[in-house]
Amino acid sequence: MKRALVILALALPCWAQDIEHRAAALERELRCLVCQNQTLADSNAPLAVDLRNQVREQLAAGKSDTEVVDYLVARYGDFVRYRPPLKAATVLLWAGPFLFVLAGFYLLIRFLRRRRVPVPELTSAERERAAKLLE
């Protein structure tokens, strides 16, 4: 019995540390709604403090990472996710930069192709002259 208690006592800090790691990871993925360009991890706003506490409490209560995020999204919407989720509404947001680059490449290639100077056809007399000059 005593051994079991000792093991439990040694294990508790590991369990608490795991919560800390998960909480820290989640806080970097969630947005502070007051200072909207900061994550929950970085912000000092009172709401950020409250939400960090909520995250820790929920994790300690045994909720999964997904459940904690869903809890906040249900109350604050997708904006609370620091990284916008990939949905039909955000496809343009995610794909946009690549589309712009591709469009740019296309235009660049078209422009370069047009610039190529057309090679004039030589008549047979001019070809003979060129051959003689090149000898």
Added chain:
Amino acid sequence: MKRAAWTLGVFVALVVLLAVGLRLNPREVPSPLIGKPAPAFDLPLLMTPDKRFSEREMLGQVWILNVWASWCPPCLVEHPVVTRMAQSGMAPVVGLNYKDAREEALPWLARNGNPYRLIVYDADGRIGIDYGVYGVPETYVIDRKGVIRYKHIGPLTADVVQAKVVPLVQQLTGQ
């Protein structure tokens, strides 16, 4: 000529996007709670702490929930508008005192007037989180079935009340 038309077209499209984008307010976070039942709460009253109040007690009537705090300057700015709105009698206005101290909130009400039907006291802000409160003041219109129909972020103005709240309350009351 065709190239000029294309370039102009792209330019106009970008200008339109910019015009729309610049008029959007990035601080406004649309609430996912519109159309959902108002989150449940069971809070003590600010004035009489031994009494408690739950949102269930408002079922059957259209009501307005106004989240405020004595430490919040915009709440003071909107207070006359909230007062007029409550006095119009179109719907009861329930106050939610958010992350405040009783000894600050009560004098604030004494100084500025208390237009609320009643005020619940959300000391640690947990109910605020359930309602998606991220900046006070915030105001909700809730229908007879207890469903949130509208949320206004920031101080209410007479214009917003006239344009948004009054028509909605009238529509919901008429149902």
